[in-house]
Amino acid sequence: MSVKNRLFWVAAIAGLILDQVSKFILMRSLELNQSIPLWEGVFHLTFVTNKGAAFSLFSEQGEWLRWLSLIVSLGLMMLAWLGPPMNRWEQLGYGCILAGALGNGIDRFLYGEVIDFLDFRLIRFPVFNLADVLINIGIVCLLIATFIKPPNGNGKHPST
DSSP: OOOTTHHHHHHHHHHHHHHHHHHHHHHHHSOTTOEEEEETTTEEEEEEEESSSGGGTTTTSTTHHHHHHHHHHHHHHHHHHHSOOOOHHHHHHHHHHHHHHHHHHHHHHHHSSEEEEEEETTTTOOOBOHHHHHHHHHHHHHHHHHHOOOOOTTSSOOOO
C-alpha cells in the first residue's frame, strides 16, 4: 500500500519528534531563564517561555493561539490526506510547517506557553525553538515549489 504524500508525513513526524525531544532535554537540563553559552556572545542555549506568537506578539491575549495551532495542523493534515498529490518541495514545506505548528501547539496546550531556547545574541534576535525553525524551512520550501516548476513529460520545463 502506498501512502500519498509520504514525504509530508515523514517531515512532520521527524520534525515534531526533534522539536519535542529538544524541549524535553532543555527543561530537564536548565532552569527557567538560565543560559549556557555555546559560543560566548554569539549563540547561547537560553531557557525562556513565550505566551505569544513570534517576537512575543499577542503575549497578553495569546490564549487563542493554541486553537489556531490546532486548526492549522488539522487543515494541513487534511490537505495531505484528502488533497492532490504534492511535489517534493510542497510535501517537505507543508510537513515542516505542520511539525512546527504541532510542536508549538503542544507546548501551548501542555504549559500555556511555548518553550524557547535558541538564542542568537550576535544579531540580538528573539529566542526561538526548533518548531520556529521548521516553520521557516517550510516557508522556504513552499517558495521554492512556487518558483521551480517540475519538468513536463519530455524533460523540458513547461513554457509559460
